[in-house]
Amino acid sequence: MKIERDGQTVFPVIVSNSSSLKSVNFFLLKEREMLYLIDAGMNDEACWNTLLHTLEVNNLSLSDLTGIILTHHHIDHVGLVDRIVSRHPIPVFVHKEAVPRLKREPAFLEKRADFFEKLYKEMGCGEAGEQQARFVREAIEKNKDNALQASLTPIEDDFLTSLSLRIIETPGHAPDQMALYDEKRGWLFGGDLLISHISSNALVEPDSSGNRMMTLVQHRNSMKKCLDLKMNIVFPGHGTLIENGESLIQNRLSRIDKKAGKFVSFIENGSATAAEIALRYYKNVYYDQFSLVMSEVIGHLDYLENRGHVAKIKVDGVWQYTIQP
Known part of the structure; x- marks a missing residue:
């Protein structure tokens, strides 16, 4: 499978799996004499063999790669980096916020x-x-041995002009997430900003100084930023390619508001802490997927607080949420 338009070609590398993500996707992008790999899948034989096969059937090889660009630091986007670079030394470009995470400082x-x-x-x-x-x-x-050994180059704003791409900062799912946008072709390499069949999690994380970010607010702003773009195709990190980016974003924004409204009703009925809201909404999933559940709840409470719908006060070291009049 390849997608061609105006002298640029994308070779999707799609590795199906049985998880809720359905697939792990990464992409070969060819323009003139340059060939970049956008993201690098998981560090497993399925991703490695699929990458080699995709190169081979398109009369390409690892030695044709110009560089690797990572949309964010998560393990399912960076897995093959060291394996590739150990065989074919090429630059690896990342957001500056990715470096301490990928190097496991x-x-x-x-x-x-x-x-x-x-x-x-x-x-x-x-x-x-x-x-x-x-x-x-x-x-x-x-996990200390999981640190990337490859040299990492923080990406500069003007770096991708030679590839007809520009960087769009899209934090929320990850502090370092960035999308790569080709305005001429309407192509958006979005990492995990948009996934067609599930909502991308806005994972609670500290910034490089250790301060908490309002990740759902960031994620929502990142999606709204992309509404202003012409998106003919969104190349996502998982699932099928997306041709209805605008309507999908509107759907995701609506779902955020709907869940936030549900949490407001919980607070009105006596659930005052994030943990109480999480247990009431998710029940036993609270224990089974604790970090994901708490990211969802904390993110929505931040969103409500940011919009002035709730306030919080610390009682015995625990934040208690109340409805703003």
């Missing part, structure tokens, strides 16, 4: 562990929060 990871320990206490999560905070801290040592 100990000082940053310790700050991140402190962040989650404090966050879950403040949100009233009790033992479930303490358990997750321990998991985050233990992962520093457990």
Whole structure:
């Protein structure tokens, strides 16, 4: 499969799986003598073999690659980087916020562990929060060998002009997420900004200084920013290619408002903390997918607070939410 328009060609590398994501997608982008890989899948044989096969059937090889561009730092977008670069040394371009995460810098990871320990206490999560905070801290040592060995180059605003692309900062799902936009062709390489069959999670994370970001507010703003773009095709990190980007964004924005409204009703009926709201809405999923659930709830409470619909006050170290008159 390839998509061609006005001298530029995209070769999608799509690896199907049985998870809720349905597939892991990354893309070869060819323009003139340049061939860039946008994202790099998982570090497994399925992604590796599919990449090699896609190159081969299009009369290309690893040695034709000019560089790798990563939309964000998550493991399912960066997996093959070291494997590729060890065979064919090429530059790897990333958002500057991705560097401490991809390099697993100990000082940053310790700050991140402190962040989650404090966050879950403040949100009233009790033992479930303490358990997750321990998991985050233990992962520093457990996953130290997962740091990328390849040299990383923070991307500059003018770097992609030679590829008819421009960078659009789209934080929310990840602090470092960026989309790559080709205005002439209406192509958007969106990472996990938009996925056709599921809503992308706005994952609660600290910034490089250890401060909490309003990630759902960011994610919503990132989607709204893309409404101003001509989007003929969105190339997503998972699922099918998207040809109805504008309507999908409107649907996602509507779903955020609907869920936020549900949380308002919970607060009106006595659920005062983020953990209480999470348990009431998600029930046992709160325990099974704790970090995802808390990101959803905290994100929507931030959104409501940002819009002036709720306020919070700290009582015995825990944030209590109330409805604003």
